[in-house]
Amino acid sequence: MEDRLERLNDAAGLPDSRAASDGARRAGTTPRLGARAPIPRHLGLSGKLLAFTLAFVLLAEVLIIVPAVASFRVNWLSDRLAAARTAALVLDAAPDGMIPPQLTRELLGSVGAITVALKRDDTRRLLASSEMPPEVDLHVDLRDVDPLQAVSEAFDTLAASDGRIIRVVGNPPRGDGFVEIVLDETPLRKAMMRFTRNILLVSLVIAALTGALVYLGLAWMFVRPMRRLTQRMIAFRENPAVPVPVLGPPERMDEIGLAEREFVVMQQQIGETLQQKSHLAALGLAVSKINHDLRNLLASVQLISDRLADIQDPAVQRFAPKLEAALDRAIAYCQHTLAYGRAQEPPPERRMVPLGPLVAEVRDTLGLGGTGEEAPSIGWVASIERGMKVDADPDQLFRVLLNLSRNAMEALSARAPNDPIRDQIRITGRREGTIAIIEVADTGPGVPERARAHLFEAFQGSARRGGTGLGLAIAAELMQAHGGGVQLVPGTIGATFQLRVPDRPVDLDAHRAARSHG
Structure with a gap:
């Protein structure tokens, strides 16, 4: 598997310490389906037969x-x-x-x-x-x-x-x-x-004639298709990125035919997976180039926002803290841009976070918090238990809620013009014992059936044209890091995603030490 990933990195142009040697080794080695399989040193299937x-x-x-x-x-x-x-x-x-x-x-x-x-x-x-x-x-x-x-x-x-x-x-x-x-x-x-x-x-x-007929029959029925299947496996192993021509599904209904059909399906699935991995590698290279310059640009914008905070205009004073918070998050995101594809998300720094203010910040980030003439065309409804707190990393929980809310907003925007009474994003929060349950729902068209099988897989779970599907994949990964999860609730109007965030187990020794110190 490691060699395959290295080949994908080579194909995408990613630097690797063994890229030159691997490229030279594979130069001009395109497998041919009709090539003979290497003669085994031990007794082959025909000899054993x-x-x-x-x-x-x-x-x-x-x-x-x-x-x-x-x-x-x-x-x-x-x-x-x-x-x-x-x-x-x-x-x-x-x-x-x-x-x-x-x-x-x-x-x-x-x-x-x-x-x-x-x-x-x-x-x-x-x-x-x-x-x-x-x-x-x-x-x-x-x-x-x-x-x-x-x-x-x-x-x-x-x-x-x-x-x-x-x-x-x-x-x-x-x-x-x-x-x-x-x-x-x-x-x-x-x-x-x-x-x-x-x-x-x-x-x-009689035995010689019978044995010859049996041998020829078995060789035709079993050895020949097995040799053909082995040649295809060898050609596919030599370079999985090069598609091996598919001869079409065999008509045999026995175990040999089943193996050939399953190999064709596996070959197609692995080919699609390798193609997706190749795109991911190319995307990782592009993002790594952008990340360096983007952090510098955001640092410059942060300096400008600091100067804007000194202006005494009421409107500037109202929006400057939100702009600074958004820039701080953007800079932190840039530092972990390659975390999803290359390593892992940083472990969550959990603490008891008030859910209400965090949900209000998500609303303002999406621009759905205006009133009067600035009222958005998409409604926002938050129903959270009074004083509810969640044992979570505030930045990571913000990212999860922002991704789910932005997906809901894009789904509702697809049927513009919007009506805030009809088109709404609803966030509810409640506690069931030591588990915090948060639901992000919308009144849109819902998740198509074709997208549900790979809903939380990167680049496969998008339900709209042009989407990447990364938002749900990132949300699922962050929730798993908290020991919880995210799921699509069936049988609801629109799409409803439920987050379950369990509290951390209480450290009794630390609790007793704190009480004795107090």
Whole structure:
């Protein structure tokens, strides 16, 4: 923010210790909307999207291939058990020793087993064997297969060496018991390897196509607009004072479209704010130049007013004190001319001020205190509680009342010719406990609705053409310094502004010390 203000000061011509270096640094650096964003050193959004796509595709491959391989192993063994059940029916139905050895070998070959056995009740019968049954290395029971167990056994089969003998148990053809086969696991492992290779190739092709389509779709839908939005942000950051061309509000209704629309609105608002700040900086420079000479001129006028006070003319004697008071205030204002824009108003020097005389001074300053032929065309009505005092800085409270009364006077003057009965400025004052309430009202047209949103903001709260809006902004700042505030009272004829000035908290220690000293 400080750098931006320094750029505004440079643009307005305000002196700054780093103006020369900043101007040289920014010379010839007008941002272009179509310029490429700098390549980040870390992994960008596209790279992250590609990495996430690959990771999830590989995860999907694992989630697909592992259960498929486990299911292939179970199905392969189940097919061998199904063939063994058929062979068991044939062998069990034949009388003992009536099956030729050639048929036994053919049945065992169709099953792919070394031996086939059937257990019923408490009897276990070896139906066929091609050779002496070998020693079994692993037992597999397919009657109750757990999914996790099937996966672990599938990995175990893939990692096994050739020639391992396994015993597989399944449900019998009929009745109770079980049917079992003993076989070499090598054909199963080779079949599983072929199946894994084939499904891996097919899955990789499908996953690659799917991942590419997903990546391109996400890149088009999200990465591309985000990169465009990032380029606009970079161009706007390089020099906010240079307006970036607005491409128009996007038609997307999702979060990306919302972000783009909000960025367009923010860009326009910041541009307007920077333009206003630039005008403020230019105004501050102009006022700083005027301030020096104006104080000298006012000092000369003050010397002349002192000489006028020595003239014995009654009219001069009547107006000379008011002229001196006005000049004193004008000189004090010049000393704090830049206080609003550069620093802060001086802290109020508060004391109990009689409100009636202060309101009368505001009236005379505006020229609304004449009678007879000098009676003004705008009426002035003051209704203040008898002896009411306000705990405030008299000069600052005078400025607040003068600004509000002058705004009311200008609003009434806009519908000239004026009638003092119809066109009036009314000031009321009352106390509610420790709070002094002052209202400045007029019978004019009131405050337009369009001006109420920024009523107490400098250069934005003016309700008339040519106004600056500084009067209400200064009044609000001075009231806040007193711990109070100013607000527009709704639902009244014309415009009514209410001031609330709370008394300072009583310092009990100082109060007791004063009483004891007295």
